[in-house]
Amino acid sequence: MTTHIIDGKRLADDLIAEVGNEVRRLAELGVPAPGLAVVLVGEDPASAIYVRNKIKRAQEAGMTSIEKRLPADCTQDSLEAVVEELNQRADVHGILVQLPLPKHLSEERIIRLIAPSKDVDGFHPENVGLLATGQATLIPCTPLGCLEMLQREIGDLSGKHAVIVGRSNIVGKPMANLLLQANCTITVVHSRSVNGKAIARQADILVAAVGVPELVDETWVKPGAVVIDVGINAIEKAGKRRLVGDVNYAKVAPYAKAITPVPGGVGPMTIACLMKNTLVAAQHASQSAR
């Protein structure tokens, strides 16, 4: 069996080029460039890299971007003031607050404060509810990127058994909702599941979003399954820092019909979907201004 390696980097480049074309088309009609604001609290180096990537990709797509940095020890009030200012700004169409926040800050309160129409992460309870009822326009970027890759790989997903390992609000739960809407049969496995591995082995589509480096090996995978590895874990190997997923790629790849690599899989698609969501938010803003 030859395994298809799903090239998330190339798909992301294509998607960003498409978004860029639409941004330029709108500019010719006099629609202002979509604006993305990224808020980063603290100095976490990994977060800083993602934020830099997001800003670079926004520029590639012809969007404006602004970065707001706050110190790790900032107050809840000062962070809320930043979000409120961004909510008011007409040139900002998308707001992303990089998570996780330092422990002393309330993520829930910050997410609720972001205007739902600018919530390009799709984390506001209003957008979560719209997703759950099949009415969403702003869908969480990571699950959206995974769905796009699955549809390109498989086509119609109807009737496929999808097992999602992980039930976080940012990946596992919205992934389950999206795949349910795509007519998959869904099972969600988490840390309290009994024999999650045996359940995973029944999957036609296996999505790993666990945050445990290389947890999923070949004993979790039915031969011929399509495997999506959401995990991004920095580990030390032979004295060097390296990124690995939640899937043991070398062990799983020979059995999978198709698999996403790390890096170069879900990560770049997440950022491309963020650009797509920012465009969608800007289009809505220009329609409601008319």
Ligand SMILES: NC(=O)C1=CN([C@@H]2O[C@H](COP(=O)(O)OP(=O)(O)OC[C@H]3O[C@@H](n4cnc5c(N)ncnc54)[C@H](OP(=O)(O)O)[C@@H]3O)[C@@H](O)[C@H]2O)C=CC1
């Ligand atoms: N590529 C991208 O763009 C993104 C990548 N990520 C990466 O994806 C991974 C998951 O992120 P996120 O969802 O935020 O992580 P969380 O830590 O929020 O959630 C992890 C989930 O995995 C479950 N879990 C933990 N250990 C096991 C286990 N041994 N067996 C079964 N389930 C387990 C937890 O269960 P319980 O709920 O019971 O605790 C939890 O539901 C991370 O590696 C993260 O870095 C995240 C976001 C975007």
Ligand SMILES: Nc1nc(=O)c2c([nH]1)NC[C@@H]1CN(c3ccc(C(=O)N[C@@H](CCC(=O)O)C(=O)O)cc3)C=[N+]21
């Ligand atoms: N509000 C919020 N929204 C998020 O979407 C969000 C977040 N907070 N916090 C952190 C996680 C993580 N995340 C990644 C995005 C892109 C890559 C990415 O581009 N990865 C590249 C390589 C990156 C590298 O080399 O370090 C790849 O996998 O090929 C990774 C991880 C978004 N997240």
